[in-house]
Amino acid sequence: MPIALLKFPTDLLRDVFKLCNPIELYCLSKCSKRTQRSIKLSGTRNWKLFSGSNRAAMHVDDWMYSFYKAEKPEAHFKQVDSDKYVRIQCPEGDVDLFFILLDTFGIRLVGMLSIDFCNFESFSKIANILIERNMEVERFHIGCSTGTFPNLRWLQIYGKKIDNQSPILDMIPPIQIVGNPRVEVTFGYRKDIVDGVPVSKDDGTVGWLKVELGGRWPELKFLVVNPDDTVITPR
């Protein structure tokens, strides 16, 4: 039996929305502009959003809600529901999906911005917009789970959250080589790592990591070696 939800007073609508999970609210927001506006106006939520390539996830009350870009239109909004885990296939991916979820639910905290398997352009676009909005990102994740480096050559981050508490590539700074051999790795103009730490992956690729905690802005540099253009010089 249908029920005219939008005829409910605003406070009642808010009560119903509070009892819906992120996937139900996402589907509701896709019904019309009005439903999307109603959800936005029903207030911000203390949910954490996690991003990756063509997927996003929300962790709420011990449940994980995952949103994936569907390859085929017929798969749109198909849901899989298992213990403590709900997954839905969405028409959007990457940047669009991330910001639809962020804005619809009024999320203020990004739990993790991940670039494992992700193309770097999406990561960069999301990061830029988050910086413009002055939003907090708890953790950046440079992916290693697939045994390969993400699709990038050079990464340089300045940030106060680079500290001796948070692991980077599973290592807690300060990150140094035992014996401290001096090596300079260069790739292109002003893209160099001096006295960094080599990190190898299952597929044989090597990246060099340098984390400097001192100074006004702690700095992370990461370079993925390409034998064609990367020069490694002992010092």
Next chain:
Amino acid sequence: MSSTEQGTSSAAPAEPTTAPESAAAPEVPESFYYVHGKDKVVHKVSAGALQHSALIHGMISNLGYTEEQAKANPFPFENIDGDILQMVVDWCNQHKGKPTPPEDTNLPKQKEKLFDLVLAVNYLEIKELLTYCCKQVAMMVKGKSPEEIREIWMIPTDAEDEAAEKEAKKRAGKEAAGETAAAAGDAK
């Protein structure tokens, strides 16, 4: 005006079995109040059952009615259908003086009445029942696609919303023009 007597059977106090007569606490007679909905059918409800409704509880506290005054002045809820008020009264009686369980099996099952029930419960400020009702409403769309949700919750499409908005603007314009013309006529 007809009348039903709800909640009176549970008002009879149980006989004390073990406590000596001298130690027994003095029995306070339960007070009753009367409510009616749109159909004017009066329901007699104990004060204990009405505790669930913050609205009625506030009215009772403010008015300080005696039993006779309460009987002569049933609380009128003209915006609530009689059968819906009956459901609410039944629920209040079933949960009189009891902590409400997290999942309520005594919740009215008629889905077609859910919309009116939610509005009535919201108006009467019965917090626990409202939570149960809202849960039922939310459960209706579990695992459903946007198209299915649109049907279940009767959500108009963007085109329908735009048409309704245009119509409302047109009507408001006509009404404003009518008022201006009436004011001009009065001035003459």
